[in-house]
Every structure is written in structure tokens, then in C-alpha cells.
Amino acid sequence: MTDFDWGSFSFAQPQLLWLLLLLPALAILRSARGAAPAVFYSSVLPLLALGKVRRSRTGGWLLGLFLASIAFFMVALARPQQSNVTSHIEASGIDIVLALDVSRSMLAEDITIGRERANRIEAVKKVTEDFINGRAGDRIGIVAFAGRPYMVSPLTLDHDWLLKNLQRVRIGLVEDGTAIGLALASSANRLKDRKESKSRIIVLLTDGINNTGKIEPITAAEAAHAMGMKIYTIGVGSEGMAPIPVPNGFGGTVYQQIPVDVDEPGLRQIAKIGEGEYFRATDSKSLQQIFARIDKLEKTTVEMSKLTNYKDLFPWFVGAGLGALGLWIFFRWFLFRSLP
Numbered sequence: 001m002t003d004f005d006w007g008s009f010s011f012a013q014p015q016l017l018w019l020l021l022l023l024p025a026l027a028i029l030r031s032a033r034g035a036a037p038a039v040f041y042s043s044v045l046p047l048l049a050l051g052k053v054r055r056s057r058t059g060g061w062l063l064g065l066f067l068a069s070i071a072f073f074m075v076a077l078a079r080p081q082q083s084n085v086t087s088h089i090e091a092s093g094i095d096i097v098l099a100l101d102v103s104r105s106m107l108a109e110d111i112t113i114g115r116e117r118a119n120r121i122e123a124v125k126k127v128t129e130d131f132i133n134g135r136a137g138d139r140i141g142i143v144a145f146a147g148r149p150y151m152v153s154p155l156t157l158d159h160d161w162l163l164k165n166l167q168r169v170r171i172g173l174v175e176d177g178t179a180i181g182l183a184l185a186s187s188a189n190r191l192k193d194r195k196e197s198k199s200r201i202i203v204l205l206t207d208g209i210n211n212t213g214k215i216e217p218i219t220a221a222e223a224a225h226a227m228g229m230k231i232y233t234i235g236v237g238s239e240g241m242a243p244i245p246v247p248n249g250f251g252g253t254v255y256q257q258i259p260v261d262v263d264e265p266g267l268r269q270i271a272k273i274g275e276g277e278y279f280r281a282t283d284s285k286s287l288q289q290i291f292a293r294i295d296k297l298e299k300t301t302v303e304m305s306k307l308t309n310y311k312d313l314f315p316w317f318v319g320a321g322l323g324a325l326g327l328w329i330f331f332r333w334f335l336f337r338s339l340p
Contacts, residue, residue, distance in 0.1 A: 012079035019074045023067050065328045072321030076314040083311075093198030094138045094298060095155055097187040100124060101206035101236070102169060103146040104176045108207070108258065110242035111284050120207055120236050123284045125166060131291040132159050132166070139197075141190050144169050147177030147212050149186040155194065179213035180206055180263075184220035184231070184270070192227055200229045201298055202274065207236040209263040217266060221273040231274025232294055235262035236281050 011017065102121060111123040132140055140162060142152035150173065153165040184204060191200040202224060210217050221231055237260040248254045264280065271278040277297070281287035 010081060010083060012081055014078055016074065016078040019077070020071060023071055023074075026070075027063065027067055062328060062331055065324055065331070069321045069324035069328060072317045072324060076317035076321060080313040080317060081311060082313060093196075094135075094201065095140075095191055095194045095197045095199070096135070096138055096201045096203065096298075097141045097143055097155070097190050098128060099143045099145060099149070099183045099187045099202060099204045100128070100152075100169065101146070101178065101183075101208065102144045102171055102173070103178050103206075103208060104171060105178075105207050105244065105258065105261075106236075107171055108237065108242035108244045108260075109255075110238040110260075111236075111287070113284050118284070121169070121171060123287060124205060124236065125169065127284065127287045127291050128166060129163055130288070131295065132162060134295055139194075142166060142169075143183060143187050143190065144173070145179055145183035145186070146171075146173075147175035148179055149183045150174055151186070151190070155190060177212035178206060178208035178210055180204070180208075180210040180266075180270075181215035181217040181220045182213040184217060184224060185215050188220065188224040188227060188229055191224075191229055195228075199298060200227075201276075202229055202231045203234070203294060204231065204267075204270065205234040205236060206267070207260070207262055209261050210266065217270055218273065221270040225274050229274065230276045230298075231271055232276040233267040233271045233278045234281055234287075234290055235264055235267050235278070236287070237262050238282050 106121040107119045109117050109119045111118055111120055113123055113126060136159065139155040139157055140159065141155040142162065142165065143149050144152050152169055153162050156162055184202065187202045191202070194200055224231060240260060241257040242260050243255040244258050245253045246256045268278040279290040279293070281290055
């Protein structure tokens with residue numbers, strides 16, 4: 001059984017619902033006039049001494065039943081209906097893999113979100129979420145990497161599921177290090193079977209220098225380019241030194257200043273090989289601008305079709321009105337019939 005969705009309930013001619021305002025006026029007029037007399041008298045004064053005046057409860061609810069039947073008919077005239085909207089999104093043909101650095105240095109708190117200081121990984125996740133939300137028709141996957149890469153999400157159009165997996169990304173799930181070459185190779189491996197795609201893109205984001213892994217970043221970039229993939233690189237981190245939290249051995253945390261070691265020459269070369277661009281993000285605002293820039297460079301065309309089906313519900317109200325009217329006739333003219 002399908003649950004009724006009140007959010008999809010509407011009227012084709014809602015202006016006719018104003019007719020319902022006539023019912024209170026009709027009830028007042030009917031009550032003021034009273035019931036039709038069964039016996040006529042020249043004067044009722046002698047009868048007043050016989051007992052107290054009592055109102056007829058039967059007449060009250062009979063009138064309510066009659067008015068209810070009219071109300072159902074008026075609502076039916078307004079044509080109540082339930083709508084069912086079906087949306088279809090046509091994929092743009094652009095496939096994107098986001099390779100995100102989750103090494104320990106990404107805990108450095110040299111970036112702000114709003115006016116509050118935040119670490120790099122929090123800022124990256126926030127901006128990445130906005131980027132994903134802006135590309136509804138693209139297949140997007142996420143690869144996280146530190147000492148080695150691991151898949152956060154395969155290429156998917158289900159961006160709600162993708163974002164849930166993004167929120168689970170954190171520091172320390174794999175051994176520490178910065179394996180940029182392996183991250184590029186893993187990202188390219190996710191895209192290599194998508195040859196029918198209009199465009200295949202890798203967005204690499206890191207705050208360090210390749211220091212582990214058996215594949216050199218340049219070699220991985222050349223292989224990705226040979227397979228027709230474009231590479232954008234982003235270096236994250238402020239200039240100079242950055243504060244990173246470290247345990248003090250007493251259950252607390254202290255901050256230690258570490259140098260910012262972004263391999264800008266290497267990232268520039270990777271982007272050049274991949275026919276993309278290199279960007280440097282020193283704060284959350286510049287990171288947002290970078291993702292907005294990539295969004296414009298890789299324009300996506302989304303075709304969305306929307307089909308709305310309406311199911312008329314007025315027969316139910318007509319039926320209810322006829323039922324109420326039938327009960328009124330039965331009680332008024334048969335069960336509680338008055339003398340002529």
C-alpha cells in the first residue's frame with residue numbers, strides 16, 4: 001500500500017473553495033428559521049405552561065449532515081488531485097576523480113572557515129562538498145591518499161551517497177606519508193575504462209612533497225595523459241610555518257610549528273603534462289575560488305526532464321457527498337419523518 005503524500009495534494013480550481021464560506025451563512029439562516037411546523041395553532045401561549053422548551057438534537061445533527069454533503073460536493077467542484085513528479089537527469093559525460101591528501105600534515109590549522117580557525121582537511125572537505133553539489137550531472141569519485149591511496153568512492157552519479165563517504169574521510173586511516181605518484185595512478189585507474197566519456201579529469205590536492213611509493217608523480221601523470229585524461233593540481237597551505245596539534249603526553253594537545261612543504265614546481269609540471277592548471281590555496285577563500293575556476297573550465301551540460309502526472313480525487317469527494325446526502329434523506333424522510 002502506498003502512503004498518501006499530503007505535500008503533493010492540490011486543487012485544479014482552488015478558487016471554487018470560496019463557496020465553502022456560504023455554509024456558515026446557510027446554517028445560521030436555517031437555524032434562525034427553525035423547522036417547518038407540523039401543526040398550526042392560533043396561539044401557543046397555553047402550551048408554554050405544559051413544560052420547558054427543549055431544542056431538538058435530531059434537527060441539529062441532521063442539518064450538519066446536510067451541510068456536510070454540500071461541503072463534499074463543493075470540494076469536488078474544486079477538483080482535488082494528487083501529483084506525482086518524476087525527474088530525470090541526463091549525465092553530462094564528464095567523469096571526475098578527486099584525489100585528496102589525508103597525510104598528517106593536513107591537520108595543520110592555517111586555514112579559516114568563516115572566522116574560525118580550521119585544519120586543512122576540514123576546509124578541503126567543505127569546499128569539495130560545495131563543488132560536488134554544483135555538478136549534478138557528472139560522475140565523481142574520490143581517492144584519498146597518505147602513505148598509499150585508498151578508494152573513498154567509485155565514480156557515481158549518486159552524490160548524496162558520495163557526500164556521506166566524503167564525511168567519513170579522516171587522518172590516520174592508512175600509514176602516513178605523501179604518495180602523490182600512487183594517488184595519480186590510482187585515480188587514472190578509476191577513469192581508464194570510461195573511454196566513452198566526453199572528458200576525464202583528475203583533481204589532485206596535496207600539501208606536501210612525494211616521499212613514498214614506487215611510482216613517480218611525473219611517470220603517473222604521463223600515463224594518465226596518454227590515456228586522454230586532464231589533470232588539475234592544487235597545493236594547500238599557507239606560506240612559511242603552520243601550527244599542527246600534537247599530544248603533550250598528559251592527555252592534552254599542544255601546537256608545534258612545522259614548515260609548509262608544497263612541491264609547487266612538481267605540481268606545476270604535473271598539471272602541464274596533464275594539460276590542466278596548477279593552483280595554490282593559502283586559505284579557504286582561495287580554495288573556494290580554485291574550485292569555482294575548475295568548475296568554469298570544465299563546463300557541464302545537464303539535461304533535466306520533469307514529468308508530472310495528476311490523479312483526480314474528486315470522485316472520492318462526490319462519493320462522500322452522496323453518502324452524506326443519502327443518510328440525510330434516510331433519517332429525515334424515513335427514520336425521523338415528521339407529521340404533515
